[in-house]
Amino acid sequence: MKKEDDLEWKNVFWKNLPNYILVLKSELEKAGFKSLAVGDSLQKLSFSLPKGLKSKEIQSDGEFPVISQSKEYIIGYSDREDLTVNEMLPLIVFGDHSKTIKYVDMPFVIGADGVKLLKPSDGFNVKYYFYFLHGVITDTKDYGRHFKLLREGEIPLIVDLNTQISIVNFLEDLESKQLQEKEYFDIEIERKITSLQENQVKGNHLSTELTHQLDLVKQLRQSFLREAMQGKLVPQDPSDEPASVLLEKIMAERKQLIQAKKIKKQKPLPPITKEEVPFKIPKNWILCRLGEIAELKSGNQYKYPKSDSGVMFVKVGDMNLDGNECEIKTSSNYFESNSVKESDLIAIGSIIFPKRGGAIATNKRRAVKQESILVDSNTMAVIPSKLISFNYFLHFFSLIDLSKFGNEGVIPQVNNKDINPIIIPIPPLLEQERIVSKLDELMQYFDELETSIKESQQQNELLLQKVLREALEPASAILS
Numbered sequence: 001m002k003k004e005d006d007l008e009w010k011n012v013f014w015k016n017l018p019n020y021i022l023v024l025k026s027e028l029e030k031a032g033f034k035s036l037a038v039g040d041s042l043q044k045l046s047f048s049l050p051k052g053l054k055s056k057e058i059q060s061d062g063e064f065p066v067i068s069q070s071k072e073y074i075i076g077y078s079d080r081e082d083l084t085v086n087e088m089l090p091l092i093v094f095g096d097h098s099k100t101i102k103y104v105d106m107p108f109v110i111g112a113d114g115v116k117l118l119k120p121s122d123g124f125n126v127k128y129y130f131y132f133l134h135g136v137i138t139d140t141k142d143y144g145r146h147f148k149l150l151r152e153g154e155i156p157l158i159v160d161l162n163t164q165i166s167i168v169n170f171l172e173d174l175e176s177k178q179l180q181e182k183e184y185f186d187i188e189i190e191r192k193i194t195s196l197q198e199n200q201v202k203g204n205h206l207s208t209e210l211t212h213q214l215d216l217v218k219q220l221r222q223s224f225l226r227e228a229m230q231g232k233l234v235p236q237d238p239s240d241e242p243a244s245v246l247l248e249k250i251m252a253e254r255k256q257l258i259q260a261k262k263i264k265k266q267k268p269l270p271p272i273t274k275e276e277v278p279f280k281i282p283k284n285w286i287l288c289r290l291g292e293i294a295e296l297k298s299g300n301q302y303k304y305p306k307s308d309s310g311v312m313f314v315k316v317g318d319m320n321l322d323g324n325e326c327e328i329k330t331s332s333n334y335f336e337s338n339s340v341k342e343s344d345l346i347a348i349g350s351i352i353f354p355k356r357g358g359a360i361a362t363n364k365r366r367a368v369k370q371e372s373i374l375v376d377s378n379t380m381a382v383i384p385s386k387l388i389s390f391n392y393f394l395h396f397f398s399l400i401d402l403s404k405f406g407n408e409g410v411i412p413q414v415n416n417k418d419i420n421p422i423i424i425p426i427p428p429l430l431e432q433e434r435i436v437s438k439l440d441e442l443m444q445y446f447d448e449l450e451t452s453i454k455e456s457q458q459q460n461e462l463l464l465q466k467v468l469r470e471a472l473e474p475a476s477a478i479l480s
Contacts (some may be wrong), residue, residue, distance in 0.1 A: 016197065086107035159405060351382050
């Protein structure tokens with residue numbers, strides 16, 4: 001457990017190091033120390049930058065470590081001595097794209113492009129300079145070059161190199177949780193930063209616990225849903241019409257719809273074998289395949305509308321929403337200009353989900369309850385028979401892990417062959433309604449529990465931010 005605690009302490013340190021550096025910079029400025037721009041405090045390298053290795057050239061072992069702008073400190077090894085950087089060490093590696101900052105004091109080979117090598121002027125200890133670079137803000141809205149912003153940042157100039165080294169020793173001992181009972185450079189500043197680290201660790205513990213609680217709530221949801229689908233949530237009533245009769249009615253309804261050419265006739269699905277039966281069901285229930293009681297429908301290749309009237313157009317990103325947020329309405333002439341038919345609409349009483357691409361892994365889905373909608377070709381809808389409870393079907397479908405499907409090709413895609421064979425337990429209609437009523441009650445309780453936990457997470461985060469803001473406010477400590 002101690003190793004885990006030490007690792008957590010170290011991870012919290014590096015995650016919050018930019019904040020600690022901001023506190024240090026603030027205190028140094030109040031003490032009257034000047035700062036130099038990064039661009040004005042770097043030495044010119046005495047050597048030409050060797051070319052970076054391509055990924056296929058990097059080995060799993062070798063004489064020299066390969067260091068790139070990736071988050072990992074070392075990404076592999078190489079025996080290419082002709083490509084090694086072995087002058088002016090130690091150096092600081094900065095990732096022009098990734099913004100990673102690494103302190104390197106051994107010969108190494110550069111991996112790929114985007115690596116900047118920095119050597120501060122003689123007035124700076126390299127490790128001190130490395131730490132304070134973490135306090136330079138290099139954020140941009142886009143993935144791009146950040147070195148220009150880094151050059152515009154400033155590093156506090158402490159003429160006394162021994163004081164710089166004392167600050168380095170403090171930060172290193174803080175990272176390793178090995179602080180000495182002594183004053184490194186200023187006891188008040190040291191206590192402030194140490195207190196910040198301790199508070200961040202406590203906050204991290206609480207955040208981990210709250211995340212664990214959210215996971216437990218999710219597991220409880222799934223557990224009650226599974227019990228409901230196995231006939232264990234509410235008692236059976238022998239007077240209910242058996243589900244076998246309900247299935248016969250559904251089959252008759254499908255036959256009529258096929259004859260009326262409202263749905264297409266599908267190939268018969270194989271009967272459920274004994275090996276496929278997932279669990280024992282009550283006597284008046286029946287197991288069938290999803291394709292026997294529901295239809296599947298794909299969206300078409302429509303352009304996203306830009307107007308705010310007409311039919312609702314739902315994108316994949318809106319599938320986890322319950323209301324009408326973040327959706328676009330089609331214009332009045334959208335149907336005509338895009339050859340959209342009324343039959344293309346996804347009707348109320350359907351469930352939509354991603355059918356193509358990386359969105360499948362998100363397991364998003366959404367019930368169509370308020371009005372008919374239009375979707376694009378990346379979306380599929382499942383439409384259960386109107387003879388069964390839509391909310392019962394919705395609860396059942398929420399248990400299906402869609403991310404397990406469609407991984408055979410280069411681009412993941414869910415097809416009818418994935419969904420139609422799924423086995424669904426069908427209770428009598430009256431029991432479906434009792435199950436829904438009980439599940440709605442339980443889900444409301446879980447919703448409230450989740451809301452409470454998320455509020456605690458937010459309060460924890462706000463408290464940590466408040467502590468940091470207070471640390472950055474003017475303080476009495478004066479570095480001498």
